Amino acid sequence: xxxxxxxxIKIISEDCRYSTSKxxxxxxxxxxxxxxxxxxxxxxxxxxxxxxxxxxEKISTGSVQALIEVKVAPQxxxxxxxxxxxxxxxxxxxxxxxxxxxxxxxxxxxxKTLRDVARFVSERLSTLDSVLSTATHFILKKYKIEGAVxxxxxxxxxxxxxx
Amino acid sequence: xxxxxxxxAKEIKPSGIRKFFDVxxxxxxxxxxxxxxxxxxxxxxxxxxxxxxxQKGNTQYTSNRGITPLRENISKYLNDHFNLxxxxxxxxxxxxxxxxxxxxxxxxxxxxxxxxxxxxxYVSYAPCIQLAGGVPVPVCCTVENGFRLTxxxxxxxxxxxxxxxxxxxxxxxxxxxxxxxxxxxxxPIIEKYDLLVISDEIYAELTYGSKHVSIASYEGFRDRCVxxxxxxxxxxxxxxxxGYVAAPxxxxxxxxxxxQYVIMCAPTASQYAANYALSDGFNDNFAVIDDMRTxxxxxxxxxxxxxxxxxxxxxxxxxxxxxxxxxxxxxxxxDEFANQLLKEEKLAVVPGSAFGDCGLYHIRCSYxxxxxxxxxxxxxxxxxxxxIK
Numbered sequence: 001x002x003x004x005x006x007x008x009i010k011i012i013s014e015d016c017r018y019s020t021s022k023x024x025x026x027x028x029x030x031x032x033x034x035x036x037x038x039x040x041x042x043x044x045x046x047x048x049x050x051x052x053x054x055x056x057e058k059i060s061t062g063s064v065q066a067l068i069e070v071k072v073a074p075q076x077x078x079x080x081x082x083x084x085x086x087x088x089x090x091x092x093x094x095x096x097x098x099x100x101x102x103x104x105x106x107x108x109x110x111x112k113t114l115r116d117v118a119r120f121v122s123e124r125l126s127t128l129d130s131v132l133s134t135a136t137h138f139i140l141k142k143y144k145i146e147g148a149v150x151x152x153x154x155x156x157x158x159x160x161x162x163x
Numbered sequence: 164x165x166x167x168x169x170x171x172a173k174e175i176k177p178s179g180i181r182k183f184f185d186v187x188x189x190x191x192x193x194x195x196x197x198x199x200x201x202x203x204x205x206x207x208x209x210x211x212x213x214x215x216x217x218q219k220g221n222t223q224y225t226s227n228r229g230i231t232p233l234r235e236n237i238s239k240y241l242n243d244h245f246n247l248x249x250x251x252x253x254x255x256x257x258x259x260x261x262x263x264x265x266x267x268x269x270x271x272x273x274x275x276x277x278x279x280x281x282x283x284x285y286v287s288y289a290p291c292i293q294l295a296g297g298v299p300v301p302v303c304c305t306v307e308n309g310f311r312l313t314x315x316x317x318x319x320x321x322x323x324x325x326x327x328x329x330x331x332x333x334x335x336x337x338x339x340x341x342x343x344x345x346x347x348x349x350x351p352i353i354e355k356y357d358l359l360v361i362s363d364e365i366y367a368e369l370t371y372g373s374k375h376v377s378i379a380s381y382e383g384f385r386d387r388c389v390x391x392x393x394x395x396x397x398x399x400x401x402x403x404x405x406g407y408v409a410a411p412x413x414x415x416x417x418x419x420x421x422x423q424y425v426i427m428c429a430p431t432a433s434q435y436a437a438n439y440a441l442s443d444g445f446n447d448n449f450a451v452i453d454d455m456r457t458x459x460x461x462x463x464x465x466x467x468x469x470x471x472x473x474x475x476x477x478x479x480x481x482x483x484x485x486x487x488x489x490x491x492x493x494x495x496x497x498d499e500f501a502n503q504l505l506k507e508e509k510l511a512v513v514p515g516s517a518f519g520d521c522g523l524y525h526i527r528c529s530y531x532x533x534x535x536x537x538x539x540x541x542x543x544x545x546x547x548x549x550x551i552k
Binding site for chain 2: 160161
């Protein structure tokens with residue numbers, strides 16, 4: 001079962017649009033087994049969401065993204081979880097990780113303008129009680145997202161036809 | 164002025180694949196299933212090993228046979244994986260398996276010797292036989308036998324002049340393999356006619372469902388067998404041109420003699436890279452190959468199912484990375500099908516006739532492409548078949 005889940009995850013992580021029947025063919029299983037396994041993984045929260053990877057640069061939304069390093073004071077008995085709960089509830093926050101190393105939380109935010117993000121940091125994030133300090137880094141360019149290179153590569157280096 | 168070109172050079176046919184390639188490159192936006200090499204890039208560690216060898220100044224000739232650690236590693240690898248016992252001095256490092264084929268044929272052919280060539284198969288056997296002074300005798304394998312060789316076929320093709328038989332399994336272009344039970348069947352007939360077996364096992368690591376069995380592992384067959392293989396397919400190293408031939412001492416000596424005059428030695432950096440591929444592989448049980456095989460296997464199942472759905476009857480290949488569907492149901496030959504498909508859907512596949520006359524009603528599709536590419540390609544095939552049927 002675990003192996004099947006792993007195999008399915010590998011395929012849908014690459015492209016989640018494959019139908020269950022296609023996945024079944026690729027793995028040599030029957031369709032029923034695949035759809036049950038996927039459903040189970042959805043219910044178990046293993047599969048969180050299906051989404052497309054977008055290169056925003058090409059659609060000029062004009063939005064701004066930033067990575068904010070946040071140092072916080074962990075709370076008694078709750079560690080970092082309760083402050084994290086507070087932060088991820090903010091709609092500007094796209095991604096939130098607890099980190100080892102020089103800071104505690106990595107907060108990825110998106111705003112319409114630079115000013116939006118600045119306001120978010122100064123008015124909403126820094127003002128939280130447990131937040132000790134923040135360092136904001138604006139994202140300038142994305143070269144690779146989730147394993148996908150954004151630049152359209154030159155066509156294959158291979159010849160078109162070969163023995 | 165005289166015509167300076169030799170009769171043999173005039174006689175050998177230009178590669179059917181090459182001919183097609185020239186057309187494909189002129190069509191903008193064409194996508195292709197025509198490539199016979201992995202879409203993976205050589206793993207980084209292997210590339211790095213080559214760079215380091217150059218930095219260290221390993222830029223001279225090596226011994227004619229090839230560097231000793233590489234031959235020792237090949238010997239161990241063949242033993243571990245295919246139960247073969249070849250001493251390092253029975254292994255010759257060649258410029259790709261292609262040179263292995265050439266040097267073998269030159270070492271064994273007298274003028275007029277007949278070499279049996281199962282077809283469909285790789286395009287260079289017949290020309291190399293002709294260049295060596297031999298006569299290629301095609302043995303037609305059909306889908307009814309799963310493109311395998313049977314004792315009856317060999318019996319029909321053998322004459323007094325027969326000297327050797329090429330065993331091109333796992334097969335390019337059909338994807339057929341010869342499992343042990345089928346090798347068992349042809350073994351007696353090979354012994355009966357005292358044939359040498361030239362076993363081209365370049366795709367040995369790419370079999371699905373069952374492990375490759377080498378005929379050289381059979382009792383008594385080591386001495387009548389030349390094993391040709393290389394690093395191109397299993398390690399995604401086509402551009403490095405690095406292969407090898409394992410053969411009993413006397414034969415290997417004869418090949419070495421030719422190799423040392425014609426080639427001197429295989430490219431030095433490539434030898435170091437290949438050596439790393441094996442040393443590193445022993446450490447993690449060749450995980451790199453496992454990963455590639457798993458990925459190919461998925462694409463293979465996808466292609467077989469999608470092509471059958473599209474209305475082309477497609478035999479399920481058990482090895483290599485090709486499918487070889489029949490286009491007979493469309494009323495077209497493979498050549499016509501491939502040409503029209505390219506013109507109307509901008510998709511290149513290789514006509515089966517490039518691999519021998521018995522591939523006339525087939526096309527070869529490589530699945531050494533990303534799933535995106537394959538999905539788009541079968542969509543185009545489906546649309547095309549619907550239109551012409």
